Amino acid sequence: MVRLLDKGRRGLLRGIFSRMTVIALLLIVQLLILVATFDWFNQYQVHVQIIGAIIATIAVLYLVNSEMDRLSVITWMLLIIPFPIAGSLFLLYTKIDWGYNGLKIALNKSMADSQPYLVQHSQILNELKLSHSTTYNLASYLGGDGDSQYFPVYKNTKITYFPSGEAKFEALKKELRAAKRYIFMEYFIIDEGMMWGEILAILEEKVAEGVEVRVMYDGMIEFSTLSFDYTKRLEKIGIQAKSFSPISPFLSTYYNYRDHRKIVVIDGEVAFTGGVNLADEYINKIERFGHWKDTAIMLKGEAVDTFTILFMQMWSITESKEAIDYGSYLGNHQKASSSDGFVIPYGDSPLDEDKVGENVYIDILNHARDYVHIMTPYLILDSEMEHALKFAAQRGVDVKLIMPGIPDKAIPYALAKTYFKTLIKSGVKIYTYTPGFVHAKVFVADGHKAVVGTINLDYRSLYHHFECATYLYQNSEIPKIEADFQQTLLDCEEVTLEVVKNESPYVKLLGYSAKLIAPLL
Known part of the structure; x- marks a missing residue:
């Protein structure tokens, strides 16, 4: 006692x-x-x-x-x-924006230093122009037509789509074990449990073999899943570690900008991204909000270069005095397989005036002819995105959204429901995933365009977070993404105007009240 x-x-x-x-x-x-x-x-x-x-x-x-x-x-x-x-x-x-100017200066310097390593091959860009003018225009926006681009268009890249966190987890472990030179990992959430425990054990083995390992995570999780000294704990076992924007005792708008990216780069030859964080709920090892539906993709080949640069940019701006030789971390890609489509990995930053993530989504909606199918956990729309969704449906495009049936946050979910009535009246079809929570961030359109990444349809992702995604065009994995959407749809219920009308007064009041401060959520 x-x-x-x-x-x-x-x-x-x-x-x-x-x-x-x-x-x-x-x-x-x-x-x-x-x-x-x-x-x-x-x-x-x-x-x-x-x-x-x-x-x-x-x-x-x-x-x-x-x-x-x-x-x-x-x-x-x-x-x-x-x-x-x-x-x-x-x-x-x-x-x-006191407190973030230094971050912006550091990011601009990092982007300028790394830009020469993201070179657009004019032959690929010309091939895309002959193939499809609207996708060529999007590619021009993402990188420009100059000799160097921030987000080039690639071929010679093999894409593998994972319809679940479990599938991504198994592939990730296999690729980590095969690492020879280095492993870079950047995640919004890392939580101690089976998933992270197994990965950490592999990372320890790789460090012992002489593989360079770097791990970065968002500093906000120091209040929830990891201890404040976790970077030091990782460093003790030979892993270089950083937390992005850790909370300190000073009021600053700096904390509003979070690192929501999920990136793994292995030897400059393999990369992963998507919605899956490193926590047990993402592989349904533990249950949170019912069954957890998520997605991810793996890239092998030339397009990995962009993810390598995105990781090193973020690493360099987090109080780093290290002089980074970006070129030394790029893959040689001599064994890269010839792909059957175009691949554009890209990132989005809250430190500029350009809403890259939202603009890519709107471009897909505006140029769709047959369908746009979307999976997103949140729906907090600005006027431009709301208009694009409605206008696509009004043009006769089959616009479908899959959202969670069991939400993780009550207020954002109530707020999302305030958009249902006007979207449905415009012809947008909305479905809820009855087994649980949808965390996937997927757009797929017309059988030849798709985006898989970290970008939600809400203000935080579109305005306040560092994000990343991969745009696919005429790639053989796109039908698999659409098939996964259709399979997920089988476990969904459609939201009708009658359902919206019969929503509880409390949820309606909560949603409409939250809409007054939607940009802050």
Whole structure:
């Protein structure tokens, strides 16, 4: 009994004096200082009202003339009109983006340093132009027609599609065991359990063989799945490790930008991406929100170069003083198989003005003739994406969306349902996966276009996260992606207007209330 009490006291003390507690307390102190500042202003109400009216007018003029989407403008106005000074200062704070300028400078330098290694072969681009003009135009947007491109079009790349996390897991272990030079892993979530345990054991073996291993994960998971010292724990066994944007005791918009990518690169010859993180629910070893439906793809050949560069770019901007020789990590691809289609791996960054992930999705919708079939866990749309979905359906395109039947988050799911009525009226067909949760991020269209990656149909993925995906055109795996969609559809129920009408008043109220702050979710 005494031992249990002592153990409990030690646990309590560790909790009180933990890094998480200290960070939380310091953040609370900063929030209290801000509140006290606003309260001090309120002591001079007459002057504050005049100043507030002037500031609010300037802020509203800025919003009306900005390039923000309509819903974001409305959200900010709902904050600024009742709280002119506080709301306007908050808007100014987010636009100045203190704390992220250094990150942006580092990323721009990394992109400039690595750009010469992403070279577009003009022969492939010309072949694509002769094959399909709209896909050629998309390729031109992703990389441009110059000698060097950020996201080139490749051939000579073998693609393997995985319709589940379990299938990806088995293939990943096989490829990791075959590594000779290096292993790079970048994930949004890593959680200790069977999946990560088996992978970590392989990584330890590879380190002992002299293989260079680097692991990077998003710093937010230090509050949920991994300890704050986990990078040091990995380093002790010979793995180079970093967490992206770890939480520190300083208020900053920097924390809004998360690394949502899932990338594995092995020897510059093999790459993986898709929705599957390194946690047991992704392979249904444990049950969270019913059966977990996810997807991934594996690339072998020339297109792996883009994922190699994407990983090294992120590695270099996370407080790294290492001078990276990008060329030394690219594969030689001498044994690359000739592919039967075109492959464009690409990334998206929240640190620029270009919404690459959303633009690729909209391009698919705008040029579809027969169908666009989509799997996504979330549906929080800006006006451009909502219009593209509706307009495609109104043109007679068969637009189908598969979403979770068992959601992981109540508020975003209620918010997603606020779009159902207008989408269905436009001809979009929406289905829910009754066995559980859909985490896949898949677009497939007309039998010859597809995207598999990490990019959800929500504000966080489209605006605030580092993301990645692979665009496929005329590739033999595309029919397999469509077949997987159709197979998944067998376990789904269609959402009809009657279903929407009979939704509970509580869910409707929650959804419409959340829509007021949708850009913040």
